[in-house]
Amino acid sequence: MTHAFRPGLDRVAAYKPGKPAPVDGAGRSFKLSSNENPFDPLPAVLRSITGALPGVVNRYPNLAAPELTQALADRFDVAPENIALGAGSVEVAGQLIHALTAPGDEVMFAWRSFEAYPILTRVAGAVPVEVPLDADARHDLAAMAGAVTERTRLIFICNPNNPTGTVVGAAQLAAFMQLVPEQVLVVIDEAYVHFDRDPGSPDGLEYFRRYPNVAVLHTFSKAYGLAGLRIGYAIARPEVTAHLRKVALPFAVSQLAQVAALASLDVEAELTERIDLIVRERERVYAALAELGLPAVRSEANFVWIATGARSEAIAAGFDLHGISVRCFPGEGVRVTIGAPEENDAVIAAAHSLLVGAA
Template identity: 60%
Template sequence: LHRYPAIAAEQLKEALALRWGVGVENIGLGAGSVEVASQLIHAATDPGDGVMFAWRSFEAYPILSTVAGAVPQPVPLTADGGHDLAAMAAAITPRTRVVFLCNPNNPTGTVLTASAVDDFLEKVPSHVLVVIDEAYVHFNRHPDTAIGMELFRRYPNVAVLHTFSKAYGLAGLRLGYAVGPRQLIETLGKVAVPFAVTALAQAAGIASLEAEDELRERIDALVAERRRVFAGMLDAGLPVLPSEANFLWLAAGADTERLARLFEDSALSVRAFPGEGLRISLGTPEANDRVLSTARTAASLLAPQH
């Protein structure tokens, strides 16, 4: 660890290029996909340019945009927690330079279908970069989902974001990447922090790509737990949304903070968005049992008072 990591991370890029059937020149790396998202915004915008995203979605989008000197362009979600692609297409201005599509969406877990994204991309000007953020792609079992890599191969203004933080379990090592057009990836290299991807992260990424069988077992177990917890929360009477990620969204409105305290009292860490809802990540079966027990208590608190 006294030596600097390979600044270009050639071995990891080669492994990723082989995994996806693209060129090494199409791979850009960073310290987590959030850092690569920052690179994309810096590379594609000038001060005052617009960065569009659904809202609520990944909470780093507006922060990264503002830090880069860009202008956040949030577009409200639909009533069922999905992207309103028609409204997003209509909201594109001459200053819009980047659009983020989070699929599955964080924190609602909803999915963008292939046909809907195709229709959207046909309406987007060719100079606008569309980033398909697939941080939770491994957990997505929706039969009609949009697939980022297919869109990258068909549209010259599409890039795809992936991370090793979720399914691969390397959140503490900070490793993410973009697959994009060669010229864009070259620009990312000019705005990236040198040596941001550590030697340990590079080695772990390569090892993870060689452990696909174990990865599938981990994902299958989590998806089974997701279905069990989702069904249990519905049975308890809670307004939880179907999810294709590793979490569930509980729309709790004004009761959000009260319910968050209830989960915390059961030694469960949930992500509360005051006035909106809770994102409840799937954990071990034992922890998920506690989620369901707490959910039943929460449902009784939310029951109408007569």
Template identity: 85%
Template sequence: MTHTFRPGLDQVAAYKPGKQAPGDDAGRSIKLSSNENPFEPLPEVLRRIAATLPGAVSRYPNLAAPALTQALADRFDVAPENIALGAGSVEVAGQLIHALTAPGDEVMFAWRSFEAYPILTRVAGAVPVEVPLNADARHDLAAMAGAITERTRLIFICNPNNPTGTVVGAAELQAFMHLVPENVLVVIDEAYVHFDRDPGSPDGLEFFRQHPNVAVLHTFSKAYGLAGLRIGYAIARPEVTDHLRKVALPFAVSQLAQFAALASLEAEGELAARIDLIVGERERVYESLIGLGFPAVRSEANFVWIAAEAHSEAIAAGFEARGIAVRCFPGEGVRVTIGTPEENEAVLAAALPMLDAVR
């Protein structure tokens, strides 16, 4: 049987999740390819999930998620109407594109940045506009401002940027906002904001309060360790969130995810200690890789970018041969997620024999 598929789908690349490494000679396999939190959720979060499990599996979740929505509104001092939930911030990004673009409209983002941006854009029938990062692997905001056209509807600023871990400065983002037309929504994607220690980084919520055309994306997947439960949210003006709810997949945010997110918000003090550990390990891995001679880039996320360019595939293969899965972007670089201290030690031990590949 021959099927007729929607025109343009041949230009859409399927999202490639991080893979598990085959075991090394000792059978060890370490997955550092998906920017996952290396630790289990906190005991109270797991207890809340277990207590919720029986009813949460057999019944549809509450679509409005009132308890979680109110908790987020209180946490960020916004109205509940400013909150829109989705199955991870990536699904909310898709909601934004579907809600704000018609076929042929443009969605702009830096490149390289989050792999889902061009996929979500093309699936919606919109046109991706990829603006190259600058020589420091950072957003080139001047070039992005210059690329705005009358068809531009959305601009994603991934901050910290995935996969490079770099951040834009608050002052340069403010200057950029003055160049963006008011009818263009700027989405500050802060999936990794909890790991950002750069004092010059912008606070997405402050930009949301200052500019009517700013939305902020957050996720529970990274710092909170709920990647498998799929929950994220946007903070935006009510006229935006109202339309996000219209295009959202019904019941996409499970009751388990809602209760786990609520419990995680209540345990932020304990989570902060884990985040500090990951940040400390990130700095150790970065400094060690630099000391070894690898072209690592200073990161404000939970991963380190090795700008290995033509050597990227050889480095990724070298890690894999030693039982460590990293994310390779051929011709550009290798992204190494920060794992447990023991996993990070294995990364540094595996890096030593690969020095010749980057010289």
């Protein structure tokens, strides 16, 4: 039987998740390809999840998620109407595209950036506009401003950027906002904001308060360690969030995810200790890779980008031999997630071995 599929699907690339970790000769295996938090949720969060299990799995979740919505509103000093939830910030990004674009409208983002942006855009029938990063692997905001057309509806700024870990400066973003028409929504995707220690980075919430055409995306997947439960949210104007709820997948945010997110907000002080450890480990890994002569880029996320160009596939294969899976972008570079200290030790040792073997 021959099916008539929707035109344009042949241009949609399937999302490629981080591959499972291989096993080295010593039986070790380290999956550092998906930017996952190496630690389980905190004990109080786990207790909340297990305590909520009875009577939850067989029931639909509360679609409005009033407790979590209110907690987030209190946390960021916004109104509950400013919050829209989704199954991870990626699903909320999809909501934004579906709510704000019609077929043929344009969605702009830097490239390379989060791989889901072009997929979500094409699935919605919109046109992705990819603006190359600058020579320092950062958003080229001047070029992005120059690429705005009458068809531009959304601009995603991934800050820190995935996969390069770079950030835009607050002054540059402010200048950019002066050039973007008010009818274009600028989405500051802060999935990795908890790991950002650059004092010059913009605060997305500050820009949301200052500009009527800014929305901010956050997730519980990274710093909070809830990637498997799928929960994220947008902070935006009520007229935006109202439409996001219309296009959201019903019941996508499970009751367990809501409970876990609420519990995570209650233990943020303890969580900060883990985030600080990941940041220290990131700096250690970056310094070691740079000292070895690898073209590592200073990161403000929970990963390090190595701009290995044509050598990328060979470098990734070399890490495989040491039981380490990394995210390879052929012809561009490899991204190495920051894991637990022993995993990061393995990365440094493998990089040394690869370079010695290539010498």
